[in-house]
Amino acid sequence: MAPTRAMALCLIVVALLINAAAASSYSNHTVGGDAVWFFNPTTNKTSADYNAWAANRTFNLGDYLIFNTNTNQTVIQTYNKTTYNNCSMDDSLDTDTFQYDGGSNEFGSAVVISVPLTIEGTQYYFSDADDGEQCLHGMAFEIKVNHGLGLPPSLNQPPPPPYVPPPESADGVQTPPITVVTSPPSGGMRTTANFCWLLLVLVFIAFLA
Ligand SMILES: *[C@@H]1O[C@H](CO)[C@@H](O)[C@H](O)[C@H]1NC(C)=O
Ligand SMILES: *[C@@H]1O[C@H](CO)[C@@H](O)[C@H](O)[C@H]1NC(C)=O
Ligand SMILES: *[C@@H]1O[C@H](CO)[C@@H](O)[C@H](O)[C@H]1NC(C)=O
Ligand SMILES: *[C@@H]1O[C@H](CO)[C@@H](O)[C@H](O)[C@H]1NC(C)=O
Ligand SMILES: *[C@@H]1O[C@H](CO)[C@@H](O)[C@H](O)[C@H]1NC(C)=O
Ligand SMILES: *[C@@H]1O[C@H](CO)[C@@H](O)[C@H](O)[C@H]1NC(C)=O
Numbered sequence: 001m002a003p004t005r006a007m008a009l010c011l012i013v014v015a016l017l018i019n020a021a022a023a024s025s026y027s028n029h030t031v032g033g034d035a036v037w038f039f040n041p042t043t044n045k046t047s048a049d050y051n052a053w054a055a056n057r058t059f060n061l062g063d064y065l066i067f068n069t070n071t072n073q074t075v076i077q078t079y080n081k082t083t084y085n086n087c088s089m090d091d092s093l094d095t096d097t098f099q100y101d102g103g104s105n106e107f108g109s110a111v112v113i114s115v116p117l118t119i120e121g122t123q124y125y126f127s128d129a130d131d132g133e134q135c136l137h138g139m140a141f142e143i144k145v146n147h148g149l150g151l152p153p154s155l156n157q158p159p160p161p162p163y164v165p166p167p168e169s170a171d172g173v174q175t176p177p178i179t180v181v182t183s184p185p186s187g188g189m190r191t192t193a194n195f196c197w198l199l200l201v202l203v204f205i206a207f208l209a
Contacts, residue, residue, distance in 0.1 A: 026062045026152065028114075031125075031141075037069035039127065039134045046134075050125075050141035059117055060148025062155055065125070067100075067113040073127040073134060075100040075113045084124035084142070087135035116155050117145045 031037045032048035039046055059065075067075050078084050078097040089097055102111030117123075126140035150156075 026060070026064075026149070028064045028066050029057060029059065030066045030068060037067045037073055037075070037127070037139075039073055039129070039137070039139050041072075041130065041133075044133075044137045046138040050138065054141045054143045059143050059145045061117055061120060061145060061150055062148065062152045063117045063145075065115045065117065065143075067111075067115070069102075069111060069113065071102050071104050071109045071111055072107055072129060073139065074129045075102075075115065076126050076128050077115060078124050078126075079119070079122075081122075081124065084126060084140065087126060087132035087140070088128055117143075118151060118155055120145050120147055 032050060032053055035048035037047075037050075067073075069075070076089055076097065076099050078089075078092065080092065080096040083089065083092040083097050089099065100113045100115055102109070102113055104111060115125075122142060122144050124140070124142050126135040128135060129139075
């Protein structure tokens with residue numbers, strides 16, 4: 001790699017770091033704001049326009065949706081638009097639709113349900129209570145989750161890698177050794193690397209200040 005290309009790469013890395021830091025930190029979004037997650041079965045009205053609420057915010061990986069509600073409403077998360085439009089979990093797949101349980105089975109008990117945003121892209125929420133009537137009357141919204149800072153370590157627990165059987169050694173077939181060609185170190189490269197480190201340290205100090 002020529003020193004100028006290394007320099008360009010260095011500047012790109014620094015720019016990306018600045019950008020990531022500008023995405024600040026993780027947020028908790030109280031669904032509906034002060035109006036919270038609530039449906040009035042007498043008037044058939046939701047306490048907030050949830051799609052308007054969602055349209056006004058930015059959601060990132062690692063953020064939480066906080067549903068302040070009571071057990072008369074449910075919290076269903078789905079990645080499947082068919083399930084969302086249907087207002088029902090009845091025919092949904094276990095792999096794309098989840099119900100978040102408030103832990104109480106009595107009507108009207110106050111609950112706070114926290115849902116971490118762990119997958120990028122579009123996802124949907126609704127309450128399927130009252131046989132879907134709540135959802136049909138607006139207890140439903142769509143959000144788009146951006147990458148932001150990416151998942152924090154606390155939420156980033158990837159599944160273990162799949163088992164890969166060791167390669168079978170067919171008689172007489174030998175894989176050739178892999179030759180790694182390394183270019184000789186050059187003075188230009190080293191100067192660029194030093195400069196890059198200096199720049200990174202300066203940016204880091206600037207953010208600490
Ligand atoms: C956001 O909510 C989660 C889950 O309830 C909680 O662990 C975390 O402390 C909250 N973060 C902030 C900044 O309030
Ligand atoms: C609320 O919706 C239910 C079911 O659709 C209906 O039977 C009832 O009359 C509605 N009530 C009002 C106040 O609109
Ligand atoms: C969206 O945000 C703007 C500016 O922050 C605010 O004036 C407006 O009321 C918000 N709309 C909703 C639906 O929350
Ligand atoms: C959901 O789908 C089922 C059949 O899969 C249908 O019987 C039901 O009416 C649908 N509900 C809504 C609200 O569209
Ligand atoms: C969405 O869910 C329905 C069942 O409700 C299923 O038939 C369909 O394949 C799902 N769509 C996707 C894209 O997985
Ligand atoms: C919850 O639903 C039950 C049964 O429909 C009703 O009696 C009760 O008043 C509701 N409570 C609240 C807080 O909405």
